[in-house]
Every structure is written in C-alpha cells, then in structure tokens.
Amino acid sequence: MPLRRHGTIISAVLIVCAIAAMLAAGVLFAIRAQTSSVTASRSGSHAYLAAWSGLNEAMAMFNSGDVPVAEWYDNPQLFQNRLVAVEDGEAWCFTIYAHNPLDNSQPRFGLTDEASKILLDDESAKLLIGEANMTDELVDCLVDYLDEDDETSAVGAERDYYASLEPPYLPRNGPLETVEELLLIKGFSGRIVFGEDFNLNGVLDSNEFDGDDSFPPDDRNDVLDTGLAGIATVNAWEYDVDSQGRPRVNINGDVAELENLGLPQETVDFILAYRQAGKTFSHPSQLLGMTYRPESPSQNLEIEEISSGVDESNLAQVLDVLTVRTSGRQPIRGLVNINTAPQRVLRLLKGFDDDLAGRIVDARRDLSSDKKSSIAWLVEENVVDFEKFKEIAPVLTARSFQFRLRCVGFGAKTGSFCAIEAVFDVSQGRPRLVYMRDISRLGLPVAIDVDQEMLGAMR
Numbered sequence: 001m002p003l004r005r006h007g008t009i010i011s012a013v014l015i016v017c018a019i020a021a022m023l024a025a026g027v028l029f030a031i032r033a034q035t036s037s038v039t040a041s042r043s044g045s046h047a048y049l050a051a052w053s054g055l056n057e058a059m060a061m062f063n064s065g066d067v068p069v070a071e072w073y074d075n076p077q078l079f080q081n082r083l084v085a086v087e088d089g090e091a092w093c094f095t096i097y098a099h100n101p102l103d104n105s106q107p108r109f110g111l112t113d114e115a116s117k118i119l120l121d122d123e124s125a126k127l128l129i130g131e132a133n134m135t136d137e138l139v140d141c142l143v144d145y146l147d148e149d150d151e152t153s154a155v156g157a158e159r160d161y162y163a164s165l166e167p168p169y170l171p172r173n174g175p176l177e178t179v180e181e182l183l184l185i186k187g188f189s190g191r192i193v194f195g196e197d198f199n200l201n202g203v204l205d206s207n208e209f210d211g212d213d214s215f216p217p218d219d220r221n222d223v224l225d226t227g228l229a230g231i232a233t234v235n236a237w238e239y240d241v242d243s244q245g246r247p248r249v250n251i252n253g254d255v256a257e258l259e260n261l262g263l264p265q266e267t268v269d270f271i272l273a274y275r276q277a278g279k280t281f282s283h284p285s286q287l288l289g290m291t292y293r294p295e296s297p298s299q300n301l302e303i304e305e306i307s308s309g310v311d312e313s314n315l316a317q318v319l320d321v322l323t324v325r326t327s328g329r330q331p332i333r334g335l336v337n338i339n340t341a342p343q344r345v346l347r348l349l350k351g352f353d354d355d356l357a358g359r360i361v362d363a364r365r366d367l368s369s370d371k372k373s374s375i376a377w378l379v380e381e382n383v384v385d386f387e388k389f390k391e392i393a394p395v396l397t398a399r400s401f402q403f404r405l406r407c408v409g410f411g412a413k414t415g416s417f418c419a420i421e422a423v424f425d426v427s428q429g430r431p432r433l434v435y436m437r438d439i440s441r442l443g444l445p446v447a448i449d450v451d452q453e454m455l456g457a458m459r
C-alpha cells in the first residue's frame with residue numbers, strides 16, 4: 001500500500017509542522033491536531049509528540065552552556081523511559097538510544113557528537129580507504145562527487161557518469177548536506193552507508209548476524225558494523241572563538257592585538273621577533289618549546305637564541321586565544337574531538353596509528369572535564385611529545401557543537417510508537433535543529449520495558 005504509506009508520512013510531517021511551535025510553549029498533549037487531511041491515528045501523533053519531547057529535552061540540556069560528556073553520552077536516568085505525560089490511562093514516554101561500541105546487545109542511552117567522527121570532505125575522504133568497506137573505487141567516487149572540478153579520478157565518477165543515468169542528476173561538487181546523500185554516489189549502497197544495523201537501533205539484532213539468511217546482508221560475526229555513518233559525518237563545525245566566545249586573534253595578523261591577550265610577555269616578544277623577520281606561523285601549536293635565533297645585523301654581533309616561553313604549563317592558554325585563520329566568521333569544519341572520538345576514528349587521522357589512538361583513549365578515561373577543555377592535555381599528560389603534538393594538533397579539537405540523537409516516543413501500555421533521528425547544532429548559542437527524519441518504518445528500536453511501579457502509580 002505505498003500510496004497510503006506516503007499519505008501517512010505526509011500527514012505526520014504536517015502534524016509536526018503544526019505543533020512544533022507549540023511544543024516550545026510547553027503545551028504538550030494539550031493539543032488536538034486540527035488537520036482534516038490527517039489520517040495518522042491519535043495514538044500515533046501522541047507518540048510523535050513524545051519523541052519530540054525527547055528531542056526538546058536534549059536540546060534544552062545544551063541551552064545553558066557546556067555539558068560534560070558524562071551527562072549526555074550514556075545516561076539512562078535522563079534518557080531512558082522518561083515519562084512525558086499521562087492521558088486517558090496511557091503513559092507517554094521517550095527513550096533516546098545510540099550504538100554502544102562496548103556492547104552490541106544493549107544500546108546506550110544518550111547522544112552522539114558529530115565531532116567524534118571524520119568529516120566527509122574531499123580531503124579527509126582519503127583517510128577512509130580500507131575502513132567501513134571503503135574501497136579505492138568508492139573513495140575516488142566520493143572525492144569526485146565532493147570536489148569542485150569535473151575531472152574524474154582514477155576509478156571515480158564525475159558529471160558525465162551522473163548525466164548518463166536515468167533519471168540524470170548532477171554530482172554535488174561541494175559539501176554533502178546529509179549522510180543519506182551518499183546513496184546518490186556511484187557504488188554506495190545501504191550496506192556501505194549504514195552497515196549491518198538495518199533498523200538503526202544500535203543493537204545487533206538476530207537478522208543482522210545471520211549472513212544472507214534474512215535481510216540485511218551481514219558478515220555473520222558478533223560485531224555490529226555501523227557502516228560509514230558510524231565513523232563519518234557531514235555535520236561537524238565550530239567557530240574560531242576562545243572559551244569565552246571571543247574571536248581568536250590571528251598570530252600572523254595585527255601585532256597590537258597580541259598585547260591584550262594575557263599571554264606571557266616573553267611569548268608576545270617572541271612572536272613579534274619572529275614576525276619581524278618576515279616569518280609566519282603555520283599553527284599556534286608551533287610555539288610549543290620553540291626557539292629562534294634572530295638574524296644578526298652584523299657579522300661581528302652574536303645574537304642570543306630566544307625562547308617562546310610556551311610549554312605544557314601554558315599551552316592551553318595559547319591555543320585558546322590564538323589562531324592562524326584570517327576569516328574568523330567562517331566556521332572551521334571537520335576538527336575531530338580528542339575527548340570523544342573512538343579509537344577506530346582516531347587511528348585514521350593523519351599522524352596517528354593504533355598505538356597512539358589507544359593511548360589517548362586510555363589516558364582520557366579518568367580526566368576531569370576541566371582538564372579536557374583543551375587538547376593541551378595530550379602534552380600535559382605526557383601522551384605525546386612536543387613534536388608529535390605539533391604534527392597532530394591542527395586537525396584536533398576538544399569541543400563538540402553538533403549532536404545526533406535517535407529518539408523513540410511510545411505509549412507504555414499500547415506500544416504505539418514513533419522514532420525520529422535528528423541533529424542539532426549549538427555552535428551559535430541556542431540549539432538549532434539542522435536535520436530530522438522519521439525512522440518509525442524501521443520498526444520499534446528498543447523494547448518497551450517501563451517500570452511497573454510507575455504504571456501502577458497511574459491507576
């Protein structure tokens with residue numbers, strides 16, 4: 001019944017449009033959707049509203065500033081079986097769930113930060129060769145689809161290929177807007193993009209490790225492959241501002257601005273001396289342990305080597321306030337969060353290997369949120385030496401501003417449910433929804449298992 005199904009989806013979208021503004025005013029469940037064309041059942045729309053409540057709850061959490069990872073990553077108290085409202089004897093609840101890389105049989109109850117993944121741009125796409133079933137051909141096709149030119153890579157595909165399809169379309173030749181857009185690229189399938197997790201519930205279900213016995217195709221092992229979407233993103237960016245939200249100062253720019261940053265005078269003098277020789281910095285981390293011998297104006301005059309004065313004790317301050325970017329208004333895309341990226345992502349980054357990625361994951365386990373506020377902890381905790389830090393620092397961040405969540409709203413007694421996937425952005429203060437889709441058609445993602453005490457109290 002494809003027509004009827006489409007009708008239901010359109011109706012659901014209409015409901016969301018009609019009520020989204022009212023949700024913010026906190027009148028959830030006091031609403032009756034007054035749309036004559038709507039065919040979705042009343043309980044279905046209640047489930048939809050419950051799912052939206054979960055999304056709003058998560059966004060509200062980030063509205064007041066930094067939230068420690070421990071609070072949003074896996075927090076059953078905040079995100080599992082949360083009662084939203086009771087109406088006509090039914091308890092409407094939501095659960096926010098995600099893949100738990102440490103346990104394929106249970107989801108975790110929390111969000112996923114997009115900066116914990118690799119940005120899908122034409123540069124970093126090459127890091128993905130050999131990962132998540134990405135072949136040379138798939139990477140070439142991805143790069144061609146993303147890069148601005150129409151020159152076909154060795155085994156890629158450009159405009160002429162897409163123009164020959166029926167119906168024809170054009171490659172993006174720019175940044176992707178959704179992960180699903182990958183499915184438009186030559187060679188990409190649902191298996192490549194979403195792996196074995198056919199129902200996107202983050203759990204290895206029985207049909208996801210039985211090979212080809214039932215859909216989807218899988219490798220029959222007990223590890224849930226979450227596909228390219230598990231390690232790559234299109235939604236990771238941050239503004240070039242310090243921890244107080246002020247624009248960072250360009251170390252290669254106006255020298256007067258360097259004087260007012262509270263940096264040690266030794267460091268400011270060093271930067272000025274280096275700049276006076278016509279030299280520029282490639283990244284603020286270059287200052288770490290740096291020395292420089294200014295050129296002597298005459299052969300007989302010996303000039304002493306000078307030091308930047310930057311070491312592990314003040315590196316965090318230096319990285320917080322300085323940049324080499326000239327256009328501070330444009331967000332920086334694709335930095336990877338050293339505090340949240342899993343080992344399988346870290347190991348793919350330029351300058352990393354398995355050993356370094358493992359040491360970082362081990363070292364961060366017991367660090368305080370305060371310590372984790374800068375990537376400088378890599379040096380402070382002796383995870384890397386100065387030289388290694390300077391090599392890897394340009395692609396790293398200690399912050400995340402975009403969060404993905406999957407949320408199911410459900411009636412605890414009837415089992416009526418609705419599941420949504422969303423991404424919101426907090427890089428400009430108030431949370432902003434940048435992506436949303438209804439994934440209810442993939443089935444109930446998590447078992448409905450609500451505390452009987454709670455249900456008993458309703459009677």
Ligand SMILES: [Ca+2]
Pocket residue numbers: 143144145146147148149150151158171173
């Ligand atoms: Ca291209």
Ligand SMILES: [Ca+2]
Pocket residue numbers: 196197198199200201202203204205208
């Ligand atoms: Ca699954």
Ligand SMILES: [Ca+2]
Pocket residue numbers: 207208209210211212213214215216217218
């Ligand atoms: Ca299967």
